[in-house]
Amino acid sequence: MSGAEGRGEQSYRDAGVDYAVLDAGKRLAVQAALATSVHLERRGGKVLEASRGESAFVFQLADQTLALVLEGLGTKSIIARAVAEEGENHFDAVAYDTVAAILNDLCCVGARPLVVNAYFATGRPEWFDHSDWLEQLIGGWFNACVDAGCTWGGGESPTLPELVDGEEIELAGSAVGAIPDGREPILGQNLAAGDEIVLVASSGLHANGASLARLIARDLDAGYATPLPSGTAFGESLLRPSHLYSPLVDALLDAELPVTYMSHLTGHGLLKLMRPSHDLTYRISQLLPVPEVLEFLVVQAAMEPRVAYSTFNMGHGFAIYCADQSGARVVECAATKGLQAIVAGRVETGPRRVMIEPLDIEFDSDELRLR
Numbered sequence: 001m002s003g004a005e006g007r008g009e010q011s012y013r014d015a016g017v018d019y020a021v022l023d024a025g026k027r028l029a030v031q032a033a034l035a036t037s038v039h040l041e042r043r044g045g046k047v048l049e050a051s052r053g054e055s056a057f058v059f060q061l062a063d064q065t066l067a068l069v070l071e072g073l074g075t076k077s078i079i080a081r082a083v084a085e086e087g088e089n090h091f092d093a094v095a096y097d098t099v100a101a102i103l104n105d106l107c108c109v110g111a112r113p114l115v116v117n118a119y120f121a122t123g124r125p126e127w128f129d130h131s132d133w134l135e136q137l138i139g140g141w142f143n144a145c146v147d148a149g150c151t152w153g154g155g156e157s158p159t160l161p162e163l164v165d166g167e168e169i170e171l172a173g174s175a176v177g178a179i180p181d182g183r184e185p186i187l188g189q190n191l192a193a194g195d196e197i198v199l200v201a202s203s204g205l206h207a208n209g210a211s212l213a214r215l216i217a218r219d220l221d222a223g224y225a226t227p228l229p230s231g232t233a234f235g236e237s238l239l240r241p242s243h244l245y246s247p248l249v250d251a252l253l254d255a256e257l258p259v260t261y262m263s264h265l266t267g268h269g270l271l272k273l274m275r276p277s278h279d280l281t282y283r284i285s286q287l288l289p290v291p292e293v294l295e296f297l298v299v300q301a302a303m304e305p306r307v308a309y310s311t312f313n314m315g316h317g318f319a320i321y322c323a324d325q326s327g328a329r330v331v332e333c334a335a336t337k338g339l340q341a342i343v344a345g346r347v348e349t350g351p352r353r354v355m356i357e358p359l360d361i362e363f364d365s366d367e368l369r370l371r
Helices: 019-034 037-042 076-085 091-109 125-129 131-148 210-217 234-238 246-254 269-274 292-300 327-336
Strands: 045-047 057-061 064-072 112-122 151-156 169-178 196-201 259-264 280-284 316-322 341-349 353-356 361-364
Touching (some): 076 091, 091 246, 112 131, 112 246, 259 269, 269 361, 327 341
Antiparallel strands (some): 045 057, 112 169, 196 316, 280 341
């Protein structure tokens, strides 16, 4: 195995992903989108402008409040293809990951998923000649829809030569969900100092950081076949399916727990704890264990903790903010869904920032600007 010794720190930017540039583009797009709200009003609907910049777009039509999401898997399917060529087919896992990436964003606003559509783009139609790959892909997408209790509506499968590499498949999709009758969408309107922060465990990489993982794999003598300390292959660990959090959110809604905000901890890592635009401080006093594959990535990339926790989820896939003294019940709900969770911290008065006390790390407001 090629070690990290002598190698400089590698970042997501080194792998071709620069969030500062991407977020600036998103903010520009949101500003342009604001001017289109009038068109929905002309058709009898209403945009909930507070949802701009949140994980899902929320709007009202007639007596229904709906949420809409479009999301992609990123480059994790490249890892699946490379591992499949070595004899291990995990296309079911990346299909499941894609649905999870979509629905984990959708449920953040308190929406129950209704319909998911798929987008399978290839560089060559011959990709679909791999019948075993396709069978696993469809099975994984189907299983995620079943687990989330939603309908697979359809989708699109274009062939895009030159735009998509001929050996690869790009996975993405969209979803529509409904806010339960009699409830408001959860957009942080009730978030306040004193709220508890519950962190729910991830299964590993999830759908963020695959580009950096691929960069690291190139430097390993055995590539994706490199064994981790547990003996599990690096590639297999990277492809472990993401947790699907929408069933947990369903349980929280059913229990009528006082949830004030939710954040899907993907890109930006624990910076996403300050996704709300509020001037509040998010103090974390306890962390979940770091999954083996993420610990391996951090060592191989020679990452300092500050960079690691603002790049990967580091074992934390979802954050639930809730009223004081209700965090323990949220943790109990997570356990009924087979998810590990802890009451990790609190919301406090103060400037917008994240303070991770066990690591003596502080993230300031300017480090996450999504609006």
